[in-house]
């Protein structure tokens with residue numbers, strides 16, 4: 001038993017955790033016929049239930065999972081897994097119908113029914129169920145109330161509300177101006193841009209996967225891998241000092257993680273060129289600045305060249321907006337990988353202006 | 358030859374009571390038509406009831422199915438109503454000052470019989486965040502943001518942000534350790550806003566001669582907190598936003614959202 005726990009602790013390491021969630025997404029997309037089988041869906045839910053059930057016997061696990069404000073995230077895990085499976089399954093079923101020359105099920109069911117009683121009663125039942133769940137939840141679990149606010153006593157870890165923990169996790173890789181301001185704004189802008197940059201007329205008003213492969217994969221990457229899974233990571237696997245802790249690990253305040261991160265300027269000037277760091281910030285950071293500019297200014301036209309077909313389909317404006325937003329989204333995994341592989345802290349680091357990338 | 362006589366069967370008592378009731382002036386003043394058991398009245402009920410008239414009269418079959426909508430939009434709206442109601446009750450007890458905030462919550466927990474209002478409000482808020490996400494997820498997976506529904510998707514994104522902000526502002530109100538430190542962590546970000554935060558890139562450039570325009574007492578974080586730390590000003594500001602400002606805006610946007618669902622041709626479906 002302890003062996004299994006140690007094994008799981010090992011696997012929950014942020015690096016493995018992230019890589020595994022990317023791999024999982026790839027498998028879902030690639031093996032979606034298999035993934036959409038009923039047995040897989042219920043199997044996953046069953047597995048999760050067993051995992052949490054088994055975990056509750058462990059003291060450390062119990063401590064974080066039944067913390068009242070964390071209970072919704074347990075629910076979120078189940079719901080996100082279920083609805084991902086469900087929507088892919090519905091898409092796959094429709095794809096099969098379309099491949100066989102039929103219409104998607106939504107089209108076959110487009111005759112009209114009366115809102116009273118058909119819809120009104122469905123709504124009523126949903127509403128009663130929702131109320132019942134909420135009441136049971138409220139009776140069963142008391143809302144948390146800790147010690148009165150004390151500005152002099154900082155708890156460790158200090159966590160933002162759970163729905164912002166994905167952003168707080170980004171703070172490991174980016175400075176606050178990016179992780180807390182620019183990237184969240186770009187998430188909002190990106191979401192709002194979706195209907196305007198996606199010109200694919202297919203798949204409007206019915207589940208499908210095949211007709212919208214790229215769109216759905218990118219969205220799932222953002223929603224599942226970058227947003228939901230980082231929230232889970234930030235809630236359950238980050239302890240004091242934002243250090244990583246496995247789900248069955250004790251949150252030891254004194255856990256030390258060696259910080260050996262280096263700046264790109266150190267890498268190039270000191271390690272590669274064997275020189276002291278130049279005095280002036282511009283010369284010191286010139287390589288990082290070039291890299292960053294290349295990322296935002298050279299890469300998009302390169303992508304336009306590589307993906308000629310999309311470029312022509314979307315037109316220049318749409319393509320560049322999409323490419324830009326996509327690159328911004330990828331900047332997080334890029335930064336993660338460079339951190340894990342090279343211990344890179346900042347690409348550009350100009351503390352003089354609070355400007356670190 | 359005996360005369361045959363048709364005898365009306367006597368109606369049962371309950372039926373007679375019901376008939377009498379539904380003919381009184383009071384009843385007919387409230388309900389303009391008989392129960393929606395035939396097509397005519399199914400139309401009338403939708404047209405004459407202000408709450409039901411958010412709906413169309415008839416709907417494509419697939420749009421009624423849980424499989425299509427997951428009912429997540431509807432549940433988000435319902436949870437919003439629950440939150441409005443329970444929040445109103447909480448406002449009777451709660452005073453947003455450093456002196457009372459915490460003790461009012463303690464009082465609420467200890468002295469109010471059957472006091473689950475705070476729980477309903479808190480868990481309802483968590484649930485609403487989740488249902489709104491799942492609603493967005495379903496709208497994406499059915500491609501329902503595509504023309505002509507682009508604008509409604511955008512209204513949705515704004516409401517998503519507002520939902521998170523409502524949750525965030527409410528998190529501070531109990532004024533316990535959990536609350537102020539979560540808000541401190543969250544609002545510290547604003548300090549680093551480019552140009553507008555005093556530790557943000559570019560802020561140093563905004564200066565008139567020697568005078569810094571952006572400093573700790575006038576930057577983006579200050580505007581958010583009404584102070585340089587999470588204190589009295591922040592509590593009041595968050596309270597007002599949480600109880601009045603944000604609900605008003607999101608309520609207004611919901612009206613637009615629902616209106617647009619209808620005007621964009623009802624629930625989406627294959628063309």
Ligand code: HEM
Nearest residue numbers: 426430431433434493501506509510513514516517624625
């Ligand atoms: C406060 C939160 C929200 C509420 C109360 C709400 C409510 C609703 C309701 C009741 C519907 C009718 C169909 C259904 O139930 O699925 C709907 C449809 C829609 N919602 Fe929302 N919504 C919210 C947030 C959002 C968000 C975050 C988005 C997207 C980013 C969005 C985009 C849409 C779109 C595009 C439709 C039309 C879907 C179709 O025709 O199939 N909404 N909304």
